[in-house]
Amino acid sequence: MSLYGTELAAIHASGFEQRAEAGAATLLRSLIRWRRPVGQIVELACGAGRSSERLTRAGWPVIGTDLSPAMIELAKTRAPNADFSVADMLTYAVPKDAAAITIFNEGLNYPSAEDIATAGGLSAIFTRWREALQPGGILMFDLIGPGSGGEDGSYTTGREGDGWSLVATIEEAVDHKTLTRTISCFMPVQGDEYRRVREVHVVQLYRPETILAALDEAGLNAEVLPGYEGAPSKTGWYTFLARKPV
Template sequence: MTAWYGEDLAYIHDVGFRDYALKSAPGILDILKHREIQSGLIVELGCGSGLSTEILHQSGYQVLGIDISAAMVAIAQTRVPTAEFRVDSLFTAEIPPCCAVISIGECLSYAFDANSDAVLEALFQRIYQTLLPGGVFIFDVVVPGHAAPGEVARHFTEGQDWIVLVEKQEDPIQQLLTRRIIALRQVGDLYRRTDEVHFLRLFNMENLAKTLRQNGFQVDITDRYGAFSLPPARMVAIAYKPI
């Protein structure tokens, strides 16, 4: 399996980009409570370093975290040793019967492995089949608007012992966002460099909601998890399985 989010980028993402997961979690808990899902198994697709897993676990839920990055899963397992984690593709991993499936942080957009329309619809079908009646599928994806047409957007972020430089470019024909990431992490007196290129599918939310409904879900589309408004060009789908 290809190593996405290797050791250094996983570390940087955990210490420097944790707000997305931490600010999303309260809103997700509110959705679960509104649906009267007070306990049970939650499957977290793209669990990352386990930040949201820890909050769900502390709130009384069992959690199965699945992520394609072994480095991320290693951090998550250390953070929440009593939860179950697997290194696997979220598009093909076995999903056991559960009360909820969540995917925070645009994980369903990532094209690390096959996520064509057919593969994505097959995932929706499997999630619908494994969700208990009244269960919910909550996730967010990227939509167009990360870079102006024909332009490359560049920015950098730095922490105490790391620097990340990112280039973003959108392909409106392929509906694809390309992120070129250069990560520098301090090791001793020197900085170690790693490079990754991530491809993300840009979704049309109207079409996505239509596909979910065709597979049996009732769907709400929003740009927030509770009080937390997502950064620009990201949207949330909340898909319910009828009782």
């Protein structure tokens, strides 16, 4: 099934993109720190465009891609100065000499193990992105790993917003390789009646040492950050900053 249809995309845009905006703030500080010349920032799995809006307001040219057409339509409205398209991050040809590539909000967890293998594995994927970066360019992304399913491996959570509510059941596999999110969205229709939309997301889990090894093999200098500015990493969540050598 397709992920992030119209309803869930709108809910995500309303209540779940704060971390992407925090990631954009962290990236901007890093670009200033290393005095990167202005170049394109490519946002893979860009979501509804909250980080793209922050980056374009700071004067950076932004290209955003996402597999969800609903997300892309929202992003076009939120960040009209960016260039958006529907595309798969694993096959999208990132333009050369990019100043930065981002994958905020666990985008890299979503491709299946089979899709990653078909693309050549993590190190091959990171190598292609390194080749697209300008010298000193930045690859910044976050992932979830084993332990993100909580102490018992499963839990249920909920959230409400303007005109919607959401209940999600999280279940981490016993082998700690995948995590399943069963998401039910409720939107009021009339009186006490609600319309329900359900999506099931199965994502891959990665240990940080696996990611660091793949980044190193791809020729990138990488570190694990404590999180983004104002959004520290929780248990089982990891934030990576990698740079192409100058």
